[in-house]
Amino acid sequence: MTDPAPPSPLPGPVLVVGCGLIGTSVALALTRAGAQVHLADALRQHAEVAEGLGAGTTRDPERVGLVVVAVPPDHVAESVAEALSAWPDAVVTDVASVKLPPLEALVDADVDGLDRYVGSHPMAGSERSGPMAASANLFEGRAWAVTPHQRARTAAVEAVRSLAVSSGATLVEMPAAEHDAAVARVSHLPHLMSVLAASQLDGSPADHLALAGQGLRDVTRIAGSDPGLWRQILYANRAPLTDLLRGVRDDLDRLLGALDSRPALEQVLDRGVAGTALIPGKHGEERSAALVPVYVQVPDRPGELGRLLRDTGESDVNIEDLRIDHDLGRPVGLAEISVRTERADHLVEALTERGWTAHL
C-alpha cells in the first residue's frame, strides 16, 4: 500500500485551484519544497490571502506541469475537466474526500486527457476552514491516498505520488472505489455517529447538560464541523455509507435487545473495545500513544491562563495539545494539557512548585 520508492521530481510549475484550508496548505508545503506555485480561487480574495501567507503567486501561469484542484466536492469533476482542457500538457489531480464519483463523471463525459488525471486525498484537515487556517505542515505525518485508474499514465501517477511526498505526507495507494469504502468506514460513518449523538441533546434541560463531561465533548466534536461541506462529502459517498448505516441499525437493534442482559451487553462493549484497538495511533502509533493529559485548575481571572502557559513553558515541557473545560457556575476552569508521557510527572511537580493545583 505505501510506496517505498523515492518519488520522481515534482512536475512544475504547480497551479493550485481553490485556496481554502487544503489548497493553501498544499501551496505552502510545495513552495517550501522549492516548487513554483500559482494560486487561483473563484474568490480572488482567497487567492490573495494565500499569496499574502507566502503560498505562491496569483499571477497567471504561462505553463503548468501539475494542477491541484482543491475545490468543494460538488465542483471537483467540473473543475478537473476545465483544468485538463486548459492545460493540455499538465497532470491534474484533486484532493477531494470522495474519489469514485468525480472519476465516473469524467469517464461518462469522455473528457480528453483523462489519462493525465489521477485523484488523491490527503487525510488532513481542521475544524477551521479557509486560507488563514492553512499550514505548510498540515500534511506532516498524515496519510495521503493516491487513487490511480486503469487509463492513467504512469507518469501522471508518479507526479501525484511526488505531490503527496513533497507535501510531507505518507503515501497510501488504492483504487478509488476502495478508498471511498475505507473513508466511509473510518471517517464519514463516525461523523454521522457524532451527529446522531449530538442531535440527542436537542431539548435537554440546562442542568442536565451541566453533567456533561469530556466523553460527550470528544464524541460530538466533529458534529460541529461545517454542515455545508459535510453535506457534499456524505452525499457523494452515500452508496457505501448506506450499507454501513444499515449495519449500524442492525447493531442498534441487537443493542436494544442486549440492554436487558448483562452478558449480551458486555459482548457489545467488548466489540467496541476490539474496534478501538484496530485504530493506528490510538494504541499502536508512537506519537499519540506517547501523550498523557495533565489536569490543572485555572482560576477564572484575567491573566491566569497566560501565567499557566508561561510556567509550563519555563518548565521545559512542550504542550502537545491543550483544552479548557470551562463550565457554567464554576469558579475555576480545568485545563487539560497533553504532554509526552515521560515529561508528565515533571510537569506536575514543576506546576505544583509554582503553586498550581495539578494532577495526572
Added chain:
Amino acid sequence: MTDPAPPSPLPGPVLVVGCGLIGTSVALALTRAGAQVHLADALRQHAEVAEGLGAGTTRDPERVGLVVVAVPPDHVAESVAEALSAWPDAVVTDVASVKLPPLEALVDADVDGLDRYVGSHPMAGSERSGPMAASANLFEGRAWAVTPHQRARTAAVEAVRSLAVSSGATLVEMPAAEHDAAVARVSHLPHLMSVLAASQLDGSPADHLALAGQGLRDVTRIAGSDPGLWRQILYANRAPLTDLLRGVRDDLDRLLGALDSRPALEQVLDRGVAGTALIPGKHGEERSAALVPVYVQVPDRPGELGRLLRDTGESDVNIEDLRIDHDLGRPVGLAEISVRTERADHLVEALTERGWTAHL
C-alpha cells in the same frame, strides 16, 4: 440547581468503602480538607495502597459520621444497606453513576435508616482505574450531583452537599430519576454511540484503517473504556437508555432516507451542530453570546503558547476561553481564543503587530 449557601461542616470521622479511583480520590481530598478518614475495601490490598498514598487509615473506626460507598454499581444497594445498619448514627452516600435503581432497591427492602441515605455522583473519572490513579484534585472544577429523596433528613442532604464541596467539586442537585435521565443522555448514550462507531471497524483491512484521522479517534475514544464497569452502568440505567436508543434508531432511519437528498442531509447535520452548541464549556455557554473566537497560528515550540497568552494579556484583552486545535503530526497548532465581541478586532490588530498570524 447549584447551591449558593455555604455548606455545613462535614460530619466525621468519614469511612470510605471501596478504594478504587473514585473512593481513594475522595479520601485524599477529604484528608487534605482536614477530615479523619478510614479506608475499607473488599480487597484489603487496595485499602492499604490508599493508606500508603496518605488517603487515611485502614484501622477500623470506633464511630463514623459519614460513610462514602464507592463500590462497583452492581454492589451499591447492598453496600449502602450494610453501612446503614453497621453505623446507625452515620449519614451514608454512594458515588455510583446511576442513582434511582439503588434507591428503589433500598426502598423495596424497607431498610432501616433510609432517611440517613442520600445518593450522589461526582462527574469525574480517568481512563485509568484503581487507587494508584487517584488524586486529591480529581474533583476540582467538576460537577458533583447530589440526589435527595423525599424521606431523606435535611441534615443528611447537607452532609452530602458538604462532602461534594469539601472535595472541591461544584454542587448540582436534582432528583435521582432526573439525574439518571440526564446521564443517560449526556454520558451513557454517547458511550454507546462511540461503541457502535468503533464496532464498525471490525474486519476492516489494515490499509483502510491507515486512512483514520483524529475524528475517528475522538469519536471512539470512550469505547475503549472498561467493559466490565460500563456493562454495570448501562444495565443499571437501561430504562432511560432504551427510550433514547429508540429515538436514535428513528433518527437513523430518517438519515438513511435523507442520504439521497442534499437538503434533507444538511438538516440532519444542522441538528448535530445545534446539539454541540448546547454543551457547556464547548460552544454553548450563556456568556458565549457575547464572545467570539480569534484564531491564531501557534508554532509547536515550548513557550510559544505562553508568549501568545502574554502578548494577549499585554493587549488588555481578557481571555474568556482558549482551545488548541492540534492535529497530531502537525507542528503548528491553531489557538482559538474566545474574547468579548467588542475586543476581538483590537486583539487581532495587537497580535498581528506582534508578528502573529491571527484572524477572526
